Amino acid sequence: MDVTPEQLVTLLRNMLLQRAVDTRGFQLNRQGKIGIAMGSEGHEAVQAGAGLAFVRGKDLLYPYYRNTGIVLACGFDLAGVFRSQFARATDTTGGRSIINHVTDKAKGIATISSIIASQCTHAVGAAFALRYRGENDRAVLCTFGEGATSEGEWHEAVNFAAIHKLPVIFLCENNQWAISTPIGKQMANANVADRAAGYGFEGVAVDGFDPVAVYLGVKQAREKAVSGSGPVLVEAKCYRFLSHTTDDDERTYRTREEVAAQRAKDPVPRFERRLIEEGILTSEQIEAMRKEVARTVNETTDLVESEPFPAPETLYTNVYAGETTPWI
Numbered sequence: 001m002d003v004t005p006e007q008l009v010t011l012l013r014n015m016l017l018q019r020a021v022d023t024r025g026f027q028l029n030r031q032g033k034i035g036i037a038m039g040s041e042g043h044e045a046v047q048a049g050a051g052l053a054f055v056r057g058k059d060l061l062y063p064y065y066r067n068t069g070i071v072l073a074c075g076f077d078l079a080g081v082f083r084s085q086f087a088r089a090t091d092t093t094g095g096r097s098i099i100n101h102v103t104d105k106a107k108g109i110a111t112i113s114s115i116i117a118s119q120c121t122h123a124v125g126a127a128f129a130l131r132y133r134g135e136n137d138r139a140v141l142c143t144f145g146e147g148a149t150s151e152g153e154w155h156e157a158v159n160f161a162a163i164h165k166l167p168v169i170f171l172c173e174n175n176q177w178a179i180s181t182p183i184g185k186q187m188a189n190a191n192v193a194d195r196a197a198g199y200g201f202e203g204v205a206v207d208g209f210d211p212v213a214v215y216l217g218v219k220q221a222r223e224k225a226v227s228g229s230g231p232v233l234v235e236a237k238c239y240r241f242l243s244h245t246t247d248d249d250e251r252t253y254r255t256r257e258e259v260a261a262q263r264a265k266d267p268v269p270r271f272e273r274r275l276i277e278e279g280i281l282t283s284e285q286i287e288a289m290r291k292e293v294a295r296t297v298n299e300t301t302d303l304v305e306s307e308p309f310p311a312p313e314t315l316y317t318n319v320y321a322g323e324t325t326p327w328i
Contacts, residue, residue, distance in 0.1 A: 002216060002219075003212055003215065003216070005280050007052060007215075008212070008275060008278075008280050009275075009280065009281065010048075010052065011048045011049065011052060011211040011212070011215070011271070012048075012271055012272065012275060012281070012286070012289065013289055013293065014044075014047075014048040014051060014052075014069065014072065014073045015044035015045065015048045015069070015211065015267065015268050015271060016268065016289060016290060016293045017069070017072060017078070017293050017296075017297070018040065018043075018044050018047060018048065018068060018069030018072065018073075019041060019044055019268055020293050020294060020297045021068055021069075021072070021078070021081060021297060022037075022039045022040055022041055022068065024297055024301060025037035025038070025039065025068075025085060025099070026039060026242075026246060028085065028086075028301075029246045030246075033086070033305070034085045034086060034087075034099060035087075035099070036098070036099055036245055036246055036247055037085075037099065037245065037246045038065060038066055038068075038099065038100060038244075038245045038246075039240075039241075039242040039243070039245075040066045040067070040068060040069055040240075041240070041241040041242050042175060042238050042239040042240050042241040042242075042262070042266070042267070043066065043069065043173055043175065043208070043238050043240070044069055044211075044267050044268055045207075045208060045209050045210055045211040045214055045236075045238065045267035045271065046070075046171075046173050046208045046211075046214050046236040046238050047067065047068075047069030047070035047073060047173075048069060048070075048073055048211045048214075048215075049210075049211035049212065049213070049214025049215035049216075049217075049218065049236075050070055050073070050141065050143070050171055050214055050215070050218045050236075051069070051070050051072070051073020051074050052073065052211075052215045053141075053214075053215050053218035053219040053222060054070075054073070054074045054141055054218075055138075055139075055222070056074065056075050056107070056108075057108075058108075058137060058138045058139075059108055059138060059139050059140065059141055059222075060108045060109075060110065060123075060126050060127075060130075060138070060139075060140045060141070061074050061108055061109045061110060061140075061141050061143075062110045062119040062120070062122055062123035062126065062140060062141070062142040062143070063109070063110070063112055063119065063143050064112065064113075064116075064119060064143055064144050064145065064148070065098075065100060065101065065112055065113075065114055066145065066173070067100070067112065067143055068081060068100050070143060071102060071104075071109055074107065074108075074109060075104075075107045075109075076102060076104055076107060076109055077104075078296065078297075078300050079300050079303060079304055080092060080102055080104070081100065081102060082300055082301055082304040082305075083095075083304050083307070084097065084099055084100055084101060084102050085099045085100065086304055086305060086307070087099075087309065087310075088304060088307045088308065088309060088310075089307070089308050089309060089310040089311065089314075090304075090307050090308075092104065094310055094314065094317065094318070095309065095310040096310075096318070098114060100112065101113070101114070110122065110123075110126070116144075116147060116148050116151050116153075117144060117148040117149075117151035117152075117153040117154040117157070118153055119142060119143075119144065120142055120144060120148065120153050120154050120156075120157035120158070120170070121153050121156060121157045121160075123140045123141075123142035123157065123168055124140075124142075124157045124160050124161045124166060124168060126140050127139070127140040127161065127166035127167050127168040127231075128160075128164060128166055130166075130167055131164070131166055131167060136167075136226060136228070137226055138167065138226070139167040139168065139169060139222050139225045139226050140166075140167060140168040140169070141168075141169050141171060141218070141222075142157075142168055142169065142170050142171065143171045143172075143173060144170075144171070144172060144173070145172070145173055145174070145175060145178060146172055146173075146174040146175070146176070146178060146183055146186065146192050146235075147178025147179070147181065147186065148172075149172065149186075149187070149192055149195060150178070150186050150187070157170075158170060158195075158196070158199050158201075158231065158233065159199050161201075161230070161231040162199040162200045162201045162230060162231060165228060165229065165230035165231075166225075166230065166231055167225040167226050167228075167231075168225060168231045169218060169221045169222055169225055169231065169232055169234060170231060170232070170233045170234065171218060171234050171236065172192045172193075172233065172234070172235045172236065173208065173236055173238060174192055174208065174235050174236065174237050174238065175238050175239050175240035176237075176239055176240070177240055177244075177250075177253075177254070179244045179248065180244075180248075180250075180252070180253040182254075191203070191205050191235055192205075192233070192235040193205040193233055193234070193235040195233070196232075196233040201230050201231050201232065201233070202221075202224070202230075202232050202233070203232070203233040203234075203235065204217055204221070204232065204233070204234055204235070205234075205235045205236075205237060206234060206235070206236050206237070207236075207237065208236030208237045208238030208267075209237075209238060209239075209265050209266075209267040209270060210267070210270075210271075211267065211271060214234075214236050217234050217236070218234055220232075221234050238267070239262040239265070241259065241262065241263055241266070272286050
């Protein structure tokens, strides 16, 4: 196995951190402190694995809105996530954007958009720029849900990337539900990965409940992309355990039995058991890690909640060019 014990521990911590941040977001929403929360329970293995394959300082990440875990795994600041949720003045967008729509140019993390699949064309443009400049040791990681593959921008992006053999990894986090639309109502293909063949490049499906499988799949795809062989579509099959957002009620479109069957494959306890069985960590060490993660999330939440909101006089900042006074 091409994974060190240290990397296995990193994978678990990132998974635990992602779940803790998600849980806190739902709590804050129910407390009336943030307007909306968007959970990613069930995606932890995908995002921790992909984040480990991301080469910091070289690669570029074009994420989508359910990517709290992957931006953290790629180096984004935890406090920055909460500044986005609390809409504080210290947020990178000045508290102007919807929750989790973060960005960090220095770390190669592009701005997140809620427009489905829009990041795919942006990612391909960035990959084209890398190829044009001869930066052949760099790659672009573009993430999206399976629902995005029903959008025209996705098809335009993969077609362009295939034609020009661009260094981009398309990572589909297939959680089987595009809000309330099941994958069977979106496509006749058995696998999203099968769609790559129609555009002339490789598609592979991996177990999205296994962070090691995702890491190896994305790592191998990256190696191919930077070699000049072109893009790779990696489909990580996972599941969304919770509602699409706190504004959604998933009980209206799927059964409790379906969710319970998928919950049995929960990647977090599954990976914990694996590390114990392989002698990487003890149950006591895992419990200590859980407490450390919880303490970090608690302290960061308190810190950011105490920070100021944007000043009222900045309401029109970055809306109009030049003079910011609105037309009245």
